[in-house]
Amino acid sequence: MAHVTVIGVPDPTGAAIERILDERATLDTTVAGTGDQPQKAFLDITQADWDATVEAVKDAFLATRAAALRGDARIILVSSAPAVRPVHGAALAATAGAFLHTIGQVAAVELGPTGTTVNVVAPGFVGDARFDAGVPLGRAPSAEDVAEVCAFLASAAAGYVSGAILPVDGAFTVTKSEGGSPIPT
């Protein structure tokens, strides 16, 4: 029975990942995210907001370190679309996610010789219909869209995928046509 650890991924995504990995994972797997960052104008971010972001990032790093020390075969970090492409009102998610991108890539290099793979999933705005118009696939991602990709990365079939940053965003971060942010600031 594989051991699955999921830390810092807000529901419903976190719950979906736990459910699907509990059903299917055959390898010890850690999934770590940076929590739920508040959306607000950069100039209005408070010190408490920032400190909470740093804490969340640290928790994700500590989960990665623990997985490395434990020898988990799969480490999956969860960032977010604004870490790939800037989104007005999402500075905290962007910063926290980009931080994880590098943690994931460096860990992939360092842990490669052990056979552990490390990847990052960058979801769009899960369940947020305000983004529908800006997503080429016409809708925001569901929690299951993200969890299915995590399940693939956790599987034996993904054994040669490491150091990847994989957007699960319906092509949101590669389009410019409806690129504006619907986040009110």
Added chain:
Amino acid sequence: MTRLEGKVALVTGAARARGIGRGMVQALADEGAAVAVNDIASAEAEGQEFVDALRATGVRAGFYAADVSRRDQVDALIAAVEADLGGLDIVCSNAGVADWQTVAETTDAAFDRIVSVNLTGAFNVGQAAARAMAARGAGGRIIFTSSVHAQMGFATMSVYGATKSGIRALCETMAVELAPHGIRVNHIGPGWVLSQLNDASPALETEEITRANLATIPIEGRAADPYELGRAAVYFASADGDYVTGAYLRVDGGFVVGKY
């Protein structure tokens, strides 16, 4: 050159003799800017010496001690510089520290130290500067020192590199949001600089190892002179950078070309 005549600039982490910050201060001053040299209190003697040398050549300059990881100190820093030198036009968020440990070896203390200076420091300085510039209504230039690490990771430097990636994303979001205030936000990516920050790098452990590592740099097989980073800051700070925001300028002698 006088591309920055009448402008007021602040550079954080700028006291150290071999650091990038000094190169930025010197290049900005050479273009006519008044310059505030910031560093932590323990570097005050070194910073004051630098300021004295600048003043001796007719530059309006001052040393300001502040720890960028402390928001109260950063707010006081911005207020003090504006009171002494005038409204800030240019802010270079440059202060940084580094360490060399694998993810598995990284201690909580090392994580906290690197993140608090490099990333929280960038947020503190970036937001305090942006608030001051927005309040004054005269636009401004914010320039972050990121790194080639913002583009590609290096083993044993996960947390350092992650702070630089974080700065990249923060910078891009700030660029999008602050454009209506006339504030341009960009970042500069140094490769090798023989600064105090890198003294503990295993890649520079002996003269022989250093020589071998620097020899891999395409441009002249050498590290950057901090002044070369300063000239990149001048580009972003001057009218030459009027139409540039959210950009990344890698100044690394081609070090990472073909590697990422």
